[in-house]
Each structure stands twice: as C-alpha cells, then as structure tokens.
Amino acid sequence: MNRVFSLLAMAPFVLSAVAHAQEAATEAATSPWSTSEHSKLRLIAGPTTPTGKQRVGVEIVMSPGFKTYWRSPGEFGVPPSFDWSGSINIGGLDVRWPVPERFQDSAGYSVGYVGEVVIPISVQPVDPSRPVMVVLKLDYAVCEKICIPAKGEASLWLEPGVTTVTSPRLESFEARVPVPVKPGTHKEKTSIIEAKLDDTVVDPGLRLVLQPPPDGKVQDIFAEGPGMWSFGKSRLAPQPDGTVVAQIRINERPKSAAGPVPLIFTIRGMPKPVETRLELDIPASRP
Known part of the structure; x- marks a missing residue:
C-alpha cells in the first residue's frame, strides 16, 4: 500500500520532468555568448528545411545606443567578416541579411542595425545524414559616437533532420530578409x-x-x-x-x-x- 501511495505521490513530479524534457527537445540549440566590448554574439539554430539545409542565426546584441553594419555599410563603416573555416560537414553557406536601416554617423550616414540583429544563415551539409559542426569567427564593428572593433567566436553542433525545434528569435529576423x-x-x-x-x-x-x-x-x-x-x-x-x-x-x-x-x-x-x-x-x- 505504501509503495502504491509513493508512486502516486511521485506522479506529478514525473509528469513535470517529462514535460520539461519534451519542451527542451523542442527548443532551439544555442552556443554560449561570446562577449566583446559593448556587444556579444552567439549562434542559434532553427529546424532543418525540407531540402535538408540547416538553419542557423548569428545573433548580435549591443549596448544601448550602439549599432553595427550591414554587408554594404554606406559612406562609413566596416561590414562584418565571417570565417567559417573551422566548420565540419559544410558544403555551402548562404548569409541572408535582414533589411537594414540608415543612421547618421559623426561624418555622414551609414547602413546597419541598431541595438540587436540576428543574421540568418542557410547551411548545406556535405552529407545530410551526418551531424554538422558550425564554427564561426566574426570580425565586426560596433559604434556609438566612434567605432570600435569587435571579435566573436562561437560553435554549434547540429544533428541531421531535426525539424521539431522552434526558434522564434531566428524566425522573426528571417521574416525581415528581403524577398x-x-x-x-x-x-x-x-x-x-x-x-x-x-x-x-x-x-x-x-x-x-x-x-x-x-x-x-x-x-x-x-x-x-x-x-x-x-x-x-x-x-x-x-x-x-x-x-x-x-x-x-x-x-x-x-x-x-x-x-x-x-x-x-x-x-x-x-x-x-x-x-x-x-x-x-x-x-x-x-x-
């Protein structure tokens, strides 16, 4: 009797643990933050596409009032420089830039992102049946009144065919990529x-x-x-x-x-x- 009572008493905790495990299984994978002066970056993952491509985002968060640059930075500024050479099982990468905004610098205008951005990346594995290791080294600049160089390093292990994860953060910026x-x-x-x-x-x-x-x-x-x-x-x-x-x-x-x-x-x-x-x-x- 006592054993039955104990099992019944434990049931809510077991169900809660199962629910948390299921929730964790559906959350997007993320890398640890890589911190620089006035900014930090990490990689976040989305579900695999029906064609087998891995969806990844480069998330950059800056201090209030700071901004970073688009691929074409305008009259002044430095575009981000991506180094993916340490990655494993990657046959191709497509950087998909969200639409930027124009802002005034001390000597003119520049083009980029204020406060935060997630840059979506489409990754084509060499072998879609095997895991992918995404390794990024990023050189970029963040600016308030003056610009300062920033660096970040991040890596993310992606299992093949994972279509059940969700990443609202990545998806919100994917919606801002020009059609x-x-x-x-x-x-x-x-x-x-x-x-x-x-x-x-x-x-x-x-x-x-x-x-x-x-x-x-x-x-x-x-x-x-x-x-x-x-x-x-x-x-x-x-x-x-x-x-x-x-x-x-x-x-x-x-x-x-x-x-x-x-x-x-x-x-x-x-x-x-x-x-x-x-x-x-x-x-x-x-x-």
Missing part, C-alpha cells in the same frame, strides 16, 4: 518599373521609379554595385500616380566601369522588404 523581386510590376510587392542613369542633374546618379502595392510604403532604398561602387543617400519623391521616384547619387565608381553593370537594390518598406537585381547600361565616365 527577391524581378524588375517590372508586381501586385503585392514593391517593384522597380524603371531604372536608368540620370546625367541631367548636377550630381549624376541613378533614377528609379518604384511602384508600391496598394497601402504599401517605400521607406528607403539601398544601392550596391560590384567593386568600388559607392552610392549616396536616396531621395524619395512620391508621385500623384502612386509611384515613387528615387534619386541616388553615385559617390564613387570604378574608372573602367562601362556597359552592363550588375546592381542590387534593397527596398525597405511595407508590406515587406524586397531585393531586385538588374543590369544598367552605364556609359564610360568622362575624363
């Missing part, structure tokens, strides 16, 4: 319906006509080019027909750049950010 959109009109996404070099203004630059969807909004647009291309802050002018004209100054260009030039335009706005890749026929620069 690829081809040039031309799209009903539900902001689109670039015209793009050209405008040399009729005092500062030659790019002139784009953007078409947001109904109830949509264009907040900013960031331009990137190969090599030494550098662009200024965009000037947005809403038009009576609902389009938005964006003028983007060319700050710097390679001297030999001419002919079709591949450019990337990232549009920050509503209902979702988009990214459009296109080629513009750029004439040779005047001597």
